[in-house]
Amino acid sequence: MYSKLVAREVYVSPEEVIREKYGKWLPQTMAVDALFMDTAYKKIVGVAGLPYKAPVVLELLKDGAVAAFFKDSLIENPSLLIIQQNDRLQALALNSTDGFAEIEIPAEISDRISEILASSISWAGYVNEAGEHIIDLRTPSPGPHFHTNLLVGNRIGFPRPLQTTPKSVIDRLGGGSFRSHAATQVLATRWDMRQEENGFPANRQFYLVEDGKQIFYSADPKDDNVTSAICTHAQNFTKIEYTTRCGLKIERLIFLLPQKEGMPLATEVQQIKVSNAGNANRKLKIIYTGMFGSANPHALFEDVLYSNIIMQTGLLLNEDQSIVAVTPDYYSDFYKEDVRFHSMLVDRKGDVEFPQEFCTNYNEFVGNGSLYRPEGVNQLSNRLYRKGPGFFALAADLSVEAGDVCQVRQFTGIVSSKLNDAYSEETVREEIHRLIEHFRSPGQVEEALKDNISFLKSYNELLCLRTEDELLNTYVNRNLPFQVFYQTFVSRSLCQTQKGYREIGFREIQDLFASMYYFLALGMEQFVKDMLKEWGSKVFEFGYAYHNFYWEGKEPGKWSDDALWLIQAVARYTHYTGDYRFLDEKCDIAGTSPVQQRSIYQTIQAIIQYSGQISIGKHGLPLLDLADWNDCLKLDQDCIDGITKERLYKEQVASKGISVGDEPFESHYSESVMNAFLLKMAVDEMQVIASAKGDQAYAAHLSDLSNRLQGNIQQHAWKENFFARVLFNRYENYSYLGAKGDGLSADPSIDGTYFINSFSWSILADSASEEQIEKMLDVVEKVLVTPYGIKLMSPANMGKIARFTATGEYFPGDRENGAIFKHASMMAVSAMLKAAKSVKDVKLAARLSDLAYWMLDLTLPYRTMESPYVTCGNPRFCTQYNNSETGENVGPIVSGTSTWLTLSLMSALGIEFTSKGLVLDPILREKEQEVIYDLKVGEAEYRIEITKPAGFYRVLDSQVSILLDGKELSGNVLPLDRTKASHVVKMQLQ
Structure with missing residues (x-):
């Protein structure tokens, strides 16, 4: 019958085959690319002598003459190798008798091959000293994320910035999508099966027409008329530049406008400059296109027809009937609360004109083309259509004299009723009018960009790294803080992914763990407090939280880790600022009607009582519920949400005549060991804060709770060589998941299943002893470390106990089923650095430090440039996963990876803010002898210079000398003065 091949069971690669056949010509250090030319895997073409592994063979085959040469050569020979050495190009054929023969390459074929080989070194572009990615648009892309930029607006100082800050994703051709408040798409995302490719293809693109002929299309850099096409992805803006054979220079500038009073809630601008470098005047026409997002995206799942028929064409017109804006008009009033628009302004030397042609029918525009x-x-x-979709095209004439420039300013945005009690249909006209009047004047777009750049420059001043590694400095000082800033306001769904309309998850407050330090260094304490209170307002009176939310919350209490993350965020704020009065400020109580309020302190007390005294299992650890931080750990199929649990629990204690908190909720549900660590960390943090507040009674209660919790963790969760991940209360054959002997390993050679989070959080929560850390590290190095990073988990067969778990959702090595989940890996790095500072055994400390830096290096995104077509990813922004079998960096980009990478780097540099001051406790690389960085604290600037000999050194067992402005300090706690001044700190370890 038929044989079957599937990707994960084909272990032979064309590169391995070509190396085997041509071994004497191909040392292992030489980069090779190869391609099978038939499905029998008998015919093969390879190219060697490359700067790095790149899809050179595929690129060569795009040339008809080269492809014909390859195919002709393979008629008589099963394989062909093109090898370039010492500036000489050879074609070596292996015939059927295993004899090698050199085939003559015709001059024109040789020239073409040499040209492509020479250009391949620059295909991935480069990251310059400003952290900008410079890209040739005509080169092959390593993957969907590689050429992506992130754009974000700025609504700081305006209401509800967490939910209303606009954000965009943009690729090197200007594609992608644009989202305003919450999950509202302004420019549509894609809804097809193109892997991780965001944005409808018409978005942000434009055409130039001359004498009835199309001479340019912005998304077609390989057109014969285009001689160069370069994209520059910078922090929060993108520039794309083209030159044409016909004498035009075209420049595009794309970014999101910072919010101004009375302007639309979200506006993205694309300024297009067309320069005439020729000697003759040009009469051109520009046509700009896009696709507005759906007013009801959930209808796209089952009723695309409905999504179209509730929409009709809408225009706003000037007195001369030219088009101020194209804007879809929706039938239902509740869809008219968010009105999308696009406006085009053609600037002829300061005289602004508007389009006089439009089309809103995609099929009509494209026709048979x-x-x-x-x-x-x-x-x-120019036909008004009675139904959607939200496609639009606007056209205007461009007259560009010889040597002159014409500017066309495109504004895409949304006018919304959100946060506007006076909203009406007239609001749309008013806000668009203000926008256009402001940007009629030349130079206003550039001024808005300057505002964005100025803000980011100030934001980045928290930390300026000055090491010998310039690539690291550029990344840490520019791109890393921007990614953290971006995702502070964005749900994990938006980036170069087609992930729908997921809302902000409660646990995404982790992003604020890092970004708050940047905001606080800017003096924005009130902004950080407002953000924390907005998160706090999603916690119910009983102490559980909404799992996700925008204007309204969803899935209350179904994920058991959610509310615990808030406590770490509040603790970081109070440690940095010393502002314990914040704990007495009020926030809303979720689920109350009318809305009630309580203090942040009371909110945290409710969380701790719920997670530590009520929602716990038979071993005294917090219940898993639907899942904890690892969403694919869905082991209790019959779990209940927080509202149901609260009702049942109150009935339980009422029937016994006891008070809430006197006994736990009775159930057979599973317990999360990770949540136990999160809870212990929260309890310990709050014990310090309660003491600082003078609440000694509560501090004592928390001390007892911490001791009891630690005892339960050690008694029930430690399993000989590792902490378990989950404890079961309902199975005869399985009592726990994770660690030796759990009976759930899917790999016969491994004696149990192992999860990196059990290792990481036991250390971060100060639950693991030094002996336990060493035992777990042995397991991590043996079982979880791969060439591409530390895996989230070892192979597990959780199908034995539940459906819809990680092992049932993904292939092994993908995402939560054994991928390098870099968010978790960076938590592990933070844990290893913490342990490396405190364990007594210096050899163990050095092992922890070495592994931490090894994982950190694999995560630094600019390292993808070393082998871009293998590792893929993005050279400026962290991706969330590495496939543990191939090493490919896999999206999404928006993830906790960059947040925890920031926290890990701060830990490595010795930056730890406490109520006593800045604890300087660095763990530097063994080879490093000096690290210098500038740290901003309030208005004060500290230059910190750390020196040590080569080798492993740390504060615990080194001679430490610290000079603050020339005066020696005792100990390693730096008292912080936040008033405006410059200080120099010299720290020496020896």
Whole structure:
């Protein structure tokens, strides 16, 4: 019958085959690319002598003459190797008798191959000293994330910035999508099966037409008329520049406008400059396209027809009937609360004109052509359509004199009723009018960009690294803080992914763990407090939280870790600022109607009581519920949400005549060991804070709770060589998941299943002893370390106990089923650095430090440039996963990886803010002898210089000398003065 091949069971690669056949010509250090030319895997072409592994063979095959040469050569020979050495190009064929023969390469074929080989070194572009990615648009892309930029607006100082800050994703061609408040798409995302490719293809693109002929399309850099096409992805803006054979220079500038009073809630601008470098005047026409997001995205799952028929064309017109804006008009009033629009301003030397042609029918515009060559560009239809989709095209004439420049400013945005009690249909006209009047004047777009750049420059001043590694300095000082800033306001779903309309998850407050330090260094304490209170307002009176939310919350109490993250965030704020009065400020109580309030302190007390005294299992550890931080750990199929649990629990204690908190909720549900560590960390943090507040009674209660919890963890969760991940209370054959002997390993050679989070959080929560840390480290190095990083978990067969778990959702090595989940890996790095500072055994400390830096190096995104077509990812922003079998960096980009990477780097540099001051406790690389960085604390600036000999040194067992402005300090706690001044700190370890 038939044989079957599947990707994960084909272990032979064309590169391995070509190396085997041509071994004497191919040392292991030489980069090779190869391709099977038939499905029998008998015919093969390889190319060697590359700067790095790149898809050179595929690129060569795009040339018809080269492809013909390869195929002709393979008629008589099963394999062909093109090898370039010492500036000489050879074609070596292996015939059927295993004899090698050199085939003559025709001059024109040789020239073409040499040209492609020479250019391959620059295909991935480069990251310059400003942290900008410079890209040739005509080169092959390593993957969907590699050429992506992130854009974010700025609504700091305006209401509800967490939920209303606009954000965009943009690729090197200007594609991608744009989202305003919450999950509201302004420019549509894609809804097809293109892996991780965001944005409808028409978004942000434009055409130039001359004499009835299309001469340029912005998404087609390989057009014969284009001689160069370069994209520059910078922090929070993108520039794309083209030159054409016909004498035009075209520049695009794309970014999100910072919020101004009375302006639309979210506006993205694209300024297009067309320069005429020729000697003759040019009469051109520009056609700009896009696709508005759906007013009801959930209808796309089952009723696309409905999504179209509730929409009709809408226009705003000037007195001369030119088009101020195209804007879809929706039938239902509740869809008219968010009105999308697009406006085009053509600036002729300060005289602004508007388009007089439009089309809102995609099929009519494209006709029998394609987006690359639509049939409708010569004349748009100017027909008002009675149904969607939200496609739009606007056209205007451009007259560009010889040597002159014409500017076209495109504004895409949304006018919303959110946060506007006076909203009406007239609001749309008013806000668009203000926008246009402001940006009619030349130079206003550039001024808005300057505002964005100025803010980011100030934001980045928290930390300025000055090491010998310039790539690291550029990344830490520019791109890393921007990614953390971006995702402070964005749910994990938005980036170069087609992940729908997921809301902000409660646990995404982790991003504020890092970004708050940048905001606080700017003096924005009130902003951070407002953000913390907004998160706090999603916690119910009983102490559980909404799992996700925008304007309204969802899934209350179904994920058991959610509310615990808030306590770490509040603790970080109070440690940095010393502002314990914040704990008495009020926030809303989720689920109350009318809305009630309580203090942050009371909110935290409710969380601790719920997680530590009520929602606990038979071993005294917090219940897992639907899942904890690892969403694919869904082991209790019959779990209940927080509202149901609260009702049942109150009935339980009422029937016994006891008070809430006197006994735990009775159940057979599973217990999360990670949540036990999170709870212990929260309890210990709050014990310090309660003492500082003078609440000694509560501090004593927390001390007892911490001791009891630690005792339960050690008694029930430690399993000989590792902490378990979950404890079971309902199975005869399985009592726990994770650690030796659990009976759930899917790999016969491994004696149990192991999860990196059990290792990480036992250390971060101060639950693991030094002996336990060493035993767990042995397991981590043996079982979880791969060439591409530390895996989230070892192979597990959780199907024995539940459906819909990680092992049932993904192939092994993907995402939560054994991938390098870099968010978790960075938590592990933070844990290892913490342990390396405190364990007594210096050899163990050095092992922990070495492994931490090894994982950190694999996570630094700019390292993908060393082998971009293998590791993929993005050279400026962290991706969330590495596949543990291939090493490919896998999206999404928006993730906790960058947050925990920031926290890990701060830990490595010795930056720990406490109520006593700044604890300087660095763990530097063994080879490093000096690290210098500038740290901003309030208005004060500290230059910190750390020196040590080569080798492993740490504060615990080194001679430490610290000079603050020339005066020696005792100990390693730096008292912080936040008033404006410059200080120099010299720290020497020896």
